[in-house]
Amino acid sequence: MKIKATTILAGLCLLQSAMGLIYAQTWQNLITNIENRQVTTLNGMWKYIVDPYESGYYDYRRQVRDQQSWQNTAEALYLAHKPAHKGERVEYDFDKSDNIIVPGDWNSQKEKLFYYEGTIWYYKKFVFTPTPGLPRQFFYFGAANYESDVYLNGKKLGKHIGGFTPFNFEATGLLKEGENFIVVKVDNARGLEKVPTVNTDWWNYGGLTRDVLLVEVPETYIKDYYIQLAKGNSELIEIHVELDGPAKVGQVVTVNIPDAKLTFTGVSDENGVVRGSIKARKLQYWNPGKPFLYDVNLSYNGHTLKDRIGFRTIAVKGRDILVNGKPVFLRGISIHEENPLRGGRAYSAEDARILLGWAKELGCNYVRLAHYPHNENMVRLADELGILVWSEVPVYWTIQWENQETYNNAENQLLEMITRDKNRASVIIWSIANETPVSPARTGFLKRMISTTREADPVRLVSAALERHEKPGSRNVQIIEDPIQDYVDVISFNQYLGWYSGTPAQIMDNEYEINYDKPVIISELGGGALQGFHGERDEIWTEEYQEWLYEETVRMIDRIPQLRGVTPWILADFRSPRRLLPDIQDGWNRKGLISQTGNKKKAFYVLKKYYEQKAKEYGE
DSSP states (O other), rough: OOOOOOOOOSSSSEEEEETTEEEOOOOOOOOOGGGSHHHHHEEEEEEEEEOOOTTBBHHHHOBBBGGGGTTTSSOOOOTTTOOOOTSSSSOOOOOGGEOOOOOOOOHOOOOGGGTTOSSSEEEEEEEEEOOOOOOEEEEEESSOOEEEEEEEETTEEEEEESSSOEEEEEEETTOOOOOEEEEEEEEOOOTTTTSSSSOOOSSOOBBOSSSEEEEEOOOOEEEEEEEEEEETTTTTEEEEEEEEEETOOTEEEEEGGGGGGGGEEEEETTTSSEEEEEEEOOOOOEEEEEOOEOOOOOEEEEEEOOOOOOEOOOEEEEEEEEEEEEOOEEEEEEESSEEEETTEEOOOOHHHHHHHHHOOOOOOTTEEEEOOOOOOOHHHHHHHHHHEEEEOOOBBSSSTTTTTHHHHHHHHHHHHHHHTTHHHHHOOEEEEEESSOHHHHHHHHHHHHHHHHHHHHHHSSEEEEEEEEEOTOOEEEEEEEGGGGGGGGSEEEEEBBTTTOOGGGGGGGGGEOOSSSSOOOEEEEEOOOOOOOOOOSOOOOOOOOHHHHHHHHHHHHTTTEEEEEEOSSSSEEETTTOOOOOTTTTTEEEESSSOOTBBBBBHHHHHHHHHHHHHHTOOO
16 A cells, blocks of 8 residues: 655644635544544534634734734633633623534524524533543544634644545643533635635535544554555455554554454554555455455554454456456446435434435445545445445536645545545545546646545546537537546546436437547436426426436436446435525425435436346346
8 A cells, every 4th residue: 555655744734825725734644443442422512603704713903813922812712711800801602602513514403504604613611531541632523614723722723624524633731631621613614715616516514514522542553554455466455554653663563354364463664654465365355245344453552443344356447347356337326415304414324324225225336425525424334235435525616726725625635535434345436526627727636636546545446527528510429528538547427418408308319429448437417306296208397307317318328338337416305505496496406316305206216227227237
């Protein structure tokens, strides 16, 4: 396993952009496999203050308070300051403020915050009792949308940028035995320089949207690891273990896989890294039909970290995608991280079981988690259920391709996604973009992202959801004119023939011209329908129209020789402020095969039948 080389110093590195945005490169410090460590949940009820003018962060001259020498004054909101005497002026009070549940977005919890974009301060008191033998503590956030500044007992721990990837900050020495308080400034305001930028087609849910945990670890501990089959070798497990702490050099680390009767022992180098491999000739492989997971134990200095890991190979050969050397057809569906039944951000294991359970019922062996990294419950459950995964970063539509700070942000989110999920057998494709218009600056940006992805993980496949175009001089020949096709493993593109272009009656008149000997995945297709709205099949927004569109589309795409997968758009209706048609959309994107009430539309069964046919063709 190659580890990305970097000149950035260990620890939190802050870069100041020309636009004044402080950007945090945080992927290097990420602790993985949180669920199997000593953790205390901080989930539950928090206090919050809405701060649209960011008065707690900036003074009246727009100077950042936490960078000023007088930061301990009563005016600094993030300190949760209490007046020392009755004459001292304090213009806020967390203890008297409203409550909000964490994890969760503020939009769906508070009607007054439904459309709110800006800063909210979160506050929680908690009691800490240290665990003997675990002297270091970190605060871990599954995600917070979008910029987060974290303070413990009035001292700043760090800043994170990006709404869908995990991050953690060390609190050792600042955390007290007994009562403490944590304050988090969360700002979900959109910006042209951000990733994603101001224009998207999903709801901009704000807040502490995933778990907040207090993690305790030894003074020197196993921070991260990679244990997967080597590229192109189904009998060799590569091992890479990273220690963190003052005694990280020259330490003995053991990796044991009891059911495979395999044990590896290595010594950490000058960087605290253990590298090696194990020959494994009789492994039971993880595959979609039988997702076998091994118990894996990593031991160091009397402490053991457990995980459940599947071993499988993934490769492309000509037009085929091979899992464990066998060609597969990826019977997929696209999914947003939203529980449509409550109309809010999905985050829990229960949410994951609803969404992936629907995908299994549809006949899927594959899902596209769009358009950003989903919560860890989704990929871990996909491991258990045997569902292959496309995981994506929100380089979406048009962002600032020539802004180096924007690229740094995108790359950091990419590396946080890979760092968290690189041991999940279900994840087979990293996607670096969606529907980005071709230009020299954009192509250079994406080529750098692809290079970073391959350096960080040389085993998995790389793709991007591209756009289709009509061939010049032809009315019905569709092509993908994009130089990124030369650099990806799988050619993927979105197409909405019969919806944004023509009608279902015209779909079969089209054909695709793809001049690459690579597998093809259609990453989006489909059209909208309001569940329960019926009529003639040529009446738009009816279930019959969507059903007809799917019938004609699956017939048409089946003529593409290289077609090896499809993820129609989308599993379930989801909220979008772009979708305003009264009595039909009402703030929802209606392309789902399942409604916001959990009812299946007629097109669901068209796709299910098509997948049954494809499963038989591939002997599944």
